[in-house]
Amino acid sequence: MMADVHAGGGFRRQAVVSAVVLVVLAVLAVLAALPIAGDAYVLGVAARMMVFALFASSLNLVLGFAGMASLGHAVYFGVGAYTAAKLSLAGVSGFGLQLGMAGLAAAALAALFAPLILRASGAYLLMITLALAQVVWGIAYGWREFTGADDGLPGVRRPDSMLPWDISGDAGFYYLILLLFALLVAAMLVLTRSPFGLALVGIRENERRMAALGYPVGRYKYIACVLAGGMAGVAGAMLAWQNGFVGPSCLSVAYSATALIMVILGGAGTVFGPVIGAFLIVALENVISGLTERWMFVLGATYVLATLFAPEGLVGLWRRWAEHRS
């Protein structure tokens, strides 16, 4: 914000915006060009990056914009994944139907849980989100006939699309993921700059003032929870296609924590921060796992280092550095 005070701050701001636009376009171009190299492994990793970026972005909507932490966000991701998997195994192969049902199922669960979540704050908020997610996890883990218990649901097939290109191959499927990724990030950009998104930020910063100004604070937070749940469910369906398998671990607290660290590492409350965080964590996982078996140790160290040295995320670090320079 300091930069705006200086004469010429407007120019600098404009320069930053155009730099961000350039970087985003460059990243999209690289992602779009990846299938030319044609390596199935690289495509798989890139698709996983985008799926987790959407998962992290959905958490960011409640955590970063509305200011509500969660230790159970993976419940929506997992319910979306299971929904797509069950539909696929039942022979419903349309991608729009699978995606829509996954999003709806997760959003409906969020609509059910939100009244309980909205009452809590602080440590109790973390606990209630964890508890609700664990209940669903316990069902997924126990109900062998429906969810396959700890064996999960193998044999999930990639959906059929009405898109003009064939998505049964690796490259075609990858472009479907890329398209959904680009659309949903663009939707996040629009949503967070809309009056609704700005009101959420206002609620995060000072809930009582927003209530005094006449905003229906509770309803806004409720809608944010449902939207975030639905978006996580859509990402979950994409994970089910990508992996061809769904198991109870995608509902687990480990996945919820992974989404948290992606958001925090990148920068909560920014649209691109969680995307950067998710890309970095997934890339790091693949690089480190190729070098050593100690990935969990490195991941743990990432949590510790991010909390200590980058509490506002990489986007926050970059902003501070840019302000310092100007």
Add this chain to the structure above:
Amino acid sequence: MSFWLYQLLAGLSFAMLLFISSAGLALIFGVMRVLNLAHGAFYAVGAWVAIALAGWTGSLLLAAMGGIATAMAIGFAIERILLSRTPAEELPQALLTFGIMLMLGDLALWIWGGTPRTLARPEWLSGPVRVAGIVFPSYRLFVIALGVTIAGLLWYLQARTRIGTMIRAAADDAETARGVGINVPRLSSGVFTVGAGLAALGGIVGGPIIGVHVGTELDVLLLSFVVVIIGGLGSLAGSFVGAIVVGLVDTLGKALLPDFALFTLFAPMALILALRPTGLFGRQQ
């Protein structure tokens, strides 16, 4: 009849193991308002180190002391070096301690490998005893006695000693406690270290019953959360009651609805949080 008595005793012994394992979590939250997600890792550290030491020295007493001391040393270092530099907010603290849990868990996997291990039980507790007409393992009775003893000791410490008064003061109002000359940071270090040691003791006591495996740290953490949530975060009496509720519900749940043991465990926790967020014994905020 003997089926129910057996289940009751088994449930109570599991309950006391849960109490020993989770009391530290309640204590730490009560004084420091920190949700310590690394709590289960201290349990695992205690169990792993004790099993290794028992193998080297052949002495269970040395093994237990070594396991507890290691966990306390790690806990002390974490509190002094990392936690004291973390903003006093729930989310950063939760992420930091979750990261520590991942690191300690992976370190244990690295050193001791992925094979589940159990700790030998002392010879004088290895046989069964006859209680009211049923045959019951003597070690499990020992766990019940130990749990009750530790609960009594902690109650005495908190209610009747100077340190306990300071702990209660810091838990009620840290700022005023500082004002009357209580060294709250040092008290916090002490409580965190003792909490880590209690978790390690849980790991050692549980060593002969459930042992330790890859992922124990997360299992124990989740169980401890259920216990302290049902009782009320930060209340020792609450954890005692919470442990008994969870121990009995879990044992009965496993006996009657084996497939839904996890559901019967977490559903009461969600229910309590929904109806009475501060737990059975927590004070309303």
